[in-house]
Amino acid sequence: MIKSKVFRIESNMYYAMPFDNPSRVIRSTLRGRFKNDFKIKRDKLYVTDICVVGDLVDILMNEDGTGVIQKVYYRENHLSRKAPRVKGVSFRGERMEQVIASNLDRLYVITSFNRPEFNNKVLDRFLVAGESSRIEVFIVMNKIDIAEEHDLEWIEFYKRLGYTVIPTSIKTGIGIDDLKESLQGKTGLFWGQSGVGKSSLLNKLFPSLSITTGDVSGSTNKGTHTTASVWMFDVGDDTYIVDTPGVREIDPYGITKQDLSHYMREFVPLLNQCKFNGCTHYHEPGCVIYDAVENETISELRYDSYLRMLETIEEGMLY
Ligand code: GDP
Ligand code: ZN
Numbered sequence: 001m002i003k004s005k006v007f008r009i010e011s012n013m014y015y016a017m018p019f020d021n022p023s024r025v026i027r028s029t030l031r032g033r034f035k036n037d038f039k040i041k042r043d044k045l046y047v048t049d050i051c052v053v054g055d056l057v058d059i060l061m062n063e064d065g066t067g068v069i070q071k072v073y074y075r076e077n078h079l080s081r082k083a084p085r086v087k088g089v090s091f092r093g094e095r096m097e098q099v100i101a102s103n104l105d106r107l108y109v110i111t112s113f114n115r116p117e118f119n120n121k122v123l124d125r126f127l128v129a130g131e132s133s134r135i136e137v138f139i140v141m142n143k144i145d146i147a148e149e150h151d152l153e154w155i156e157f158y159k160r161l162g163y164t165v166i167p168t169s170i171k172t173g174i175g176i177d178d179l180k181e182s183l184q185g186k187t188g189l190f191w192g193q194s195g196v197g198k199s200s201l202l203n204k205l206f207p208s209l210s211i212t213t214g215d216v217s218g219s220t221n222k223g224t225h226t227t228a229s230v231w232m233f234d235v236g237d238d239t240y241i242v243d244t245p246g247v248r249e250i251d252p253y254g255i256t257k258q259d260l261s262h263y264m265r266e267f268v269p270l271l272n273q274c275k276f277n278g279c280t281h282y283h284e285p286g287c288v289i290y291d292a293v294e295n296e297t298i299s300e301l302r303y304d305s306y307l308r309m310l311e312t313i314e315e316g317m318l319y
Contacts, residue, residue: 001058001070002026006051007232014051014069016059022234028059028067052078053230053242054102054187078102079133079189082251097253101189101230101242106182107135110192110201113147118154119193122249124264124305126191127163129252131263135189138164138182142197145169157299161265170200180205187232187240194246202243206235211243257313261289264306266298280310 004016004026014028034050051057051072059067083098107130111123123139130137139158144167158165166182168175179201182188190198199213233241252263258278261267267281267289275286284290292298 004057004059006053006055026059026067028069030069049099052099052102053232075102077134080253082253104135104189105186106188107137108140108188108190110140110196110198112143112196113151114143116195118151120301121305125250128263132252132255141167145171170204176204183239185238189242191244
């Protein structure tokens with residue numbers, strides 16, 4: 001049995017790197033029994049979520065050099081979102097969990113100041129997803145070279161909440177070294193809206209990756225990586241990057257109305273002071289969060305984000 005780490009999944013094939021020889025690639029399938037488990041669930045996404053990028057697995061080798069995954073080890077953590085609303089991915093009307101990757105040290109939420117415009121509500125959703133997965137979150141604010149003066153205030157805004165914010169530009173090179181340094185020896189996942197410059201940043205950090213960026217048109221190079229699926233790269237020195245497809249926005253998964261406030265950093269110290277247990281900080285009397293917004297200790301922008309997310313958590317549903 002060969003203990004390995006899954007770094008890529010495509011058309012039901014699982015590509016893994018053995019621990020004792022990370023440059024080797026084992027192409028594997030899943031042991032049949034996993035698939036039987038899945039059939040009971042009757043949900044397409046479960047197939048991929050049995051084993052995701054970042055999982056540690058035991059592989060039994062076939063004679064032809066391919067392998068069969070026998071066991072998926074317990075995940076230290078995993079990042080997920082609600083599966084998009086498309087046919088075949090809901091179960092009794094509830095949207096399922098889509099696991100993006102596992103065993104992560106860091107989540108880098110990539111935003112941009114311009115093209116696309118900075119959107120704090122979208123960022124807050126990514127942050128909540130990260131906080132609820134107990135993964136350390138970093139915010140990258142890219143395209144600082146085309147930022148408007150007033151946009152720069154977002155840097156301090158999120159720093160005040162306690163986040164590490166790294167302003168970057170691939171045009172001027174600002175922040176690239178800081179970003180690279182923070183990744184050293186870690187497994188970091190890059191997540192963000194399409195067009196923010198995620199691929200460009202990764203190429204700038206690690207030129208050997210050659211990820212296709214939005215600049216490329218027409219024929220694509222053979223051997224370049226497109227981010228159509230989640231893909232983990234070994235960039236040396238025990239450092240791994242997980243690249244993910246760009247998304248429009250996300251709904252964090254597995255959060256109840258009562259829990260949501262626990263993932264808004266600056267709310268946390270106040271939470272047990274509300275009059276009612278299980279306060280959702282919306283209309284309940286004696287709510288300290290509401291008071292904090294009134295006296296501006298909590299930003300109204302963050303509170304608005306909170307309320308928007310609260311609305312999207314379906315009443316009566318588990319998540
Ligand atoms: P992705 O969808 O997040 O992977 O974005 P891409 O890396 O494909 O970049 C989208 C567009 O933004 C491309 O035209 C890039 O050249 C441009 N871009 C990326 N980073 C920067 C930056 O720091 N400054 C400026 N001005 N443009 C950038
Ligand atoms: Zn409250």
